[in-house]
Amino acid sequence: xxxxxxxxxxxxxxxxxxxxxxxxxxxxxxxxxxxxxxxxxxxxxxxxxxxxxxxxxxxxxxxxxxxxxxxxxxxxxxxxxxxxxxxxxxxxxxxxxxxxxxxxxxxxxxxxxxxxxxxxxxxxxxxxxxxxxxxxxxxxxxxxxxxxxxxxxxxxxxxxxxxxxxxxxxxxxxxxxxxxxxxxxxxxxxxxxxxxxxxxxxxxxxxxxxxxxxxxxxxxxxx
Amino acid sequence: xxxxxxxxxxxxxxxxxxxxxxxxxxxxxxxxxxxxxxxxxxxxxxxxxxxxxxxxxxxxxxxxxxxxxxxxxxxxxxxxxxxxxxxxxxxxxxxxxxxxxxxxxxxxxxxxxxxxxxxxxxxxxxxxxxxxxxxxxxxxxxxxxxxxxxxxxxxxxxxxxxxxxxxxxxxxxxxxxxxxxxxxxxxxxxxxxxxxxxxxxxxxxxxxxxxxxxxxxxxxxxxxxxxxxxxxxxxxxxxxxxxxxxxxxxxxxxxxxxxxxxxxxxxxxxxxxxxxxxxxxxxxx
Numbered sequence: 001x002x003x004x005x006x007x008x009x010x011x012x013x014x015x016x017x018x019x020x021x022x023x024x025x026x027x028x029x030x031x032x033x034x035x036x037x038x039x040x041x042x043x044x045x046x047x048x049x050x051x052x053x054x055x056x057x058x059x060x061x062x063x064x065x066x067x068x069x070x071x072x073x074x075x076x077x078x079x080x081x082x083x084x085x086x087x088x089x090x091x092x093x094x095x096x097x098x099x100x101x102x103x104x105x106x107x108x109x110x111x112x113x114x115x116x117x118x119x120x121x122x123x124x125x126x127x128x129x130x131x132x133x134x135x136x137x138x139x140x141x142x143x144x145x146x147x148x149x150x151x152x153x154x155x156x157x158x159x160x161x162x163x164x165x166x167x168x169x170x171x172x173x174x175x176x177x178x179x180x181x182x183x184x185x186x187x188x189x190x191x192x193x194x195x196x197x198x199x200x201x202x203x204x205x206x207x208x209x210x211x212x213x214x215x216x217x218x219x220x221x222x223x
Numbered sequence: 224x225x226x227x228x229x230x231x232x233x234x235x236x237x238x239x240x241x242x243x244x245x246x247x248x249x250x251x252x253x254x255x256x257x258x259x260x261x262x263x264x265x266x267x268x269x270x271x272x273x274x275x276x277x278x279x280x281x282x283x284x285x286x287x288x289x290x291x292x293x294x295x296x297x298x299x300x301x302x303x304x305x306x307x308x309x310x311x312x313x314x315x316x317x318x319x320x321x322x323x324x325x326x327x328x329x330x331x332x333x334x335x336x337x338x339x340x341x342x343x344x345x346x347x348x349x350x351x352x353x354x355x356x357x358x359x360x361x362x363x364x365x366x367x368x369x370x371x372x373x374x375x376x377x378x379x380x381x382x383x384x385x386x387x388x389x390x391x392x393x394x395x396x397x398x399x400x401x402x403x404x405x406x407x408x409x410x411x412x413x414x415x416x417x418x419x420x421x422x423x424x425x426x427x428x429x430x431x432x433x434x435x436x437x438x439x440x441x442x443x444x445x446x447x448x449x450x451x452x453x454x455x456x457x458x459x460x461x462x463x464x465x466x467x468x469x470x471x472x473x474x475x476x477x478x479x480x481x482x483x484x485x486x487x488x489x490x491x492x493x494x495x496x497x498x499x500x501x502x503x504x505x506x507x508x
Contacts (some may be wrong), residue, residue, distance in 0.1 A: 145408075152404055156391055165387060166405060169380045170412050173419040180423070196422065204415050211411065215404070218323075222400040 001093040001213075008089065008097025013104060015074055022105045026066045027112055033059045034116045045122045052123035053182030056113055057175050060142070063109050064171070065164045067102050068146040072154045081154065081220075091217035095147060099212065103143035110135050123186060130185030130194045137201035138178040144208040145170055151219050177201050248483045252476055254469060262469075266462045272455025279448040296357045298448050302456035304350045304375070310460055311343025312378060315385075316410035319403040330475075333399035336406060338467035340385050342460060347379045370420040377416050381409040395475060 016022050037055045041047050048055075075081045084094060114131070117123045125131055149167045153159045177197040184194035254262075280298035287294030318336035321327040354372065355365045366372065389402050 148408065152401060158391055162384075162387060162391070165380075166384045169377055169384065170408060172377055173412070173415045176419040176423055197419075200415065200419060200422075207411055207415070208408075211408065218400075219404055222397060222404065 001090045001096070004089045004093025005096035005100060008084075008094050009100040009104070010097075012071065012074065012098060012101030016101070016105060021070055022067060022109070026063050026070070026105075027109055029066065030059050030063045030109055030113050031116055033062055034113065034120060038120060048121040049123045052117045052121045053186065054175075054179045055121070056117045056182065057138070057178040059113050060106070060110055060138070060178075061168060061171060061175060063113075064102075064106060064142045064146050065167060067105050067109075068150040068167070069160060069163065071098055071102050071147065072150040072159065076154065085220065091220060092213040094220075095151075095212045095216035096209075098150075099140075099143040099147040099209075102146060103139050106139045106143060107135070110139065125185060126187040126189065127185040127191045127194075130181055130191060130198075133198060134178050134181035134185070134194070134201070137198065137205055138174050140205045141174045141201060141208065142171055144205060144212055148208065148212050148216075148219065151216065152222065155222075173200060173204055177204075248487050249476070249480050252472055258465075258469075262462065262465050265458055265465065269455060269458035269462045272451060272458055276448060276452045276455050279444070279451065284444045284448050290361070293357060293360060294445075296353055297445075298452045299456075300350065300353045300357060301449070302452040303346050303353060305453060306456050306460045307343055307346035307350045308375060308378065310457065311339050311346060312382075312410070312413070314464075315339040315343065315406055319406035319410070322399060322403045323407065330395060330399060333395075333403065334468055334471040334475075335464075336403065337389060338464050338471055340382050340406070341467055342463045344379065344382045344386065345463070346456075346460065347375065347382060350375055351379070368424055370417075370424055373420045373424070374413075374417055377420075378413070381412075385409070395478075 034055065037051070037059070038048060041051060075084065114135070118125065146167060149163060149170070153163045153166070156162060177200050180197045181194040181201075183189050184191050184197075276298055280295050284295070284298075286292050315336045318332040318339065322329070322332040322336065351372075354375075358367065359365050385402060385405055388405055389398060391398070393401070
């Protein structure tokens with residue numbers, strides 16, 4: 001399982017390294033979203049710094065949808081999905097590999113977006129480890145759920161429109177938790193507020209990773 | 224298919240299919256008389272119960288000391304919410320799980336989950352609307368981002384997503400598996416959403432009847448009316464579920480036989496053409 005996961009993740013990341021879709025299209029989109037939030041909330045930096053945690057996570061969520069779409073479309077051409085199933089790769093390994101590749105891309109995006117939030121909105125981070133922990137756990141949750149829904153919707157012709165509708169309500173807890181942890185880790189926040197939210201994220205990640213590992217085989221047959 | 228399994232669930236209408244003698248077209252499944260009687264009985268009880276609840280709630284019970292006439296919404300709102308948030312969602316989740324479980328796999332569970340979600344959406348919207356009508360004069364706003372309201376809204380969005388997914392054309396088995404997975408993922412998410420929105424914000428008043436020490440905080444005619452409301456709305460849900468399930472069976476039958484039916488129709492048209500002139504000239508006059 002683990003070896004298969006590494007193989008699949010390596011394959012997806014190699015495709016990304018050669019095509020640069022996430023870096024040249026999804027990341028700029030995230031920055032555009034940050035600029036649009038700034039236009040919507042006006043030039044007042046106090047309001048923007050206050051809203052920074054939530055805006056960061058909303059931007060991450062939007063980027064997640066794009067990253068998942070990309071992760072699915074990579075497999076949709078030339079019968080790649082059937083090829084993967086024929087190759088005898090363990091479905092659990094395939095799931096973990098796809099998720100890991102999405103997670104790696106999301107982490108890069110989050111670094112960019114966090115830099116954008118700090119520079120453009122004037123957000124001041126007081127407790128860096130909380131921010132890092134929330135991003136790490138949140139990313140795992142987003143990649144784990146996103147890959148599940150991506151696989152479910154992979155056979156649908158209406159995938160592009162249906163996926164965000166199905167996925168975004170499910171990841172609402174990640175948005176809430178991530179935002180609250182960021183607020184706790186910003187200047188003026190209380191760091192101890194973040195711990196229960198971190199626990200929630202751990203549970204969220206564990207639940208969906210377990211589902212994915214257990215059910216990815218049957219889910220693939222559905223598509 | 225799975226006639227014995229569906230029949231063993233007792234009251235649900237299980238239409239019987241048959242084949243037309245000349246054309247080879249499968250006839251529309253017909254409801255058994257027992258199922259029809261069950262459906263009418265539950266429907267009548269639901270109607271009587273709902274009318275009685277409205278009568279008791281609006282004319283018989285006294286206005287509340289604090290809330291005045293506003294309290295009358297309480298006879299409907301919790302019952303509707305109970306159906307939407309617990310009954311419909313729970314039934315959809317359990318049926319989806321039973322569909323995915325290989326030993327109990329049957330389109331019966333898939334149709335039941337679909338019917339449950341669709342009726343649940345109606346009740347969910349009624350919950351939000353009746354809550355808003357109560358909230359405006361009480362809290363001063365139509366909507367607050369309170370934990371329970373938020374959870375209800377998130378559930379509604381999940382329900383709508385499930386229905387959107389079902390609308391995507393697919394083989395019945397593929398559609399059933401896909402929808403069952405989505406329902407399962409959503410059901411697993413509900414406790415997580417519940418905790419997160421609870422920590423996020425709580426304003427809604429606590430449960431009145433089913434509180435921790437199980438001692439209802441209202442009395443007399445009000446309590447009985449409230450209880451009757453729960454029963455009547457539950458019956459209403461069951462009745463709508465039965466009807467929706469029957470429609471689901473007919474929909475699947477239509478999807479399977481649409482082409483055969485259209486062909487048979489055209490053939491009979493063609494047989495009649497020799498005797499009559501084309502009828503489209505009548506439209507110009």
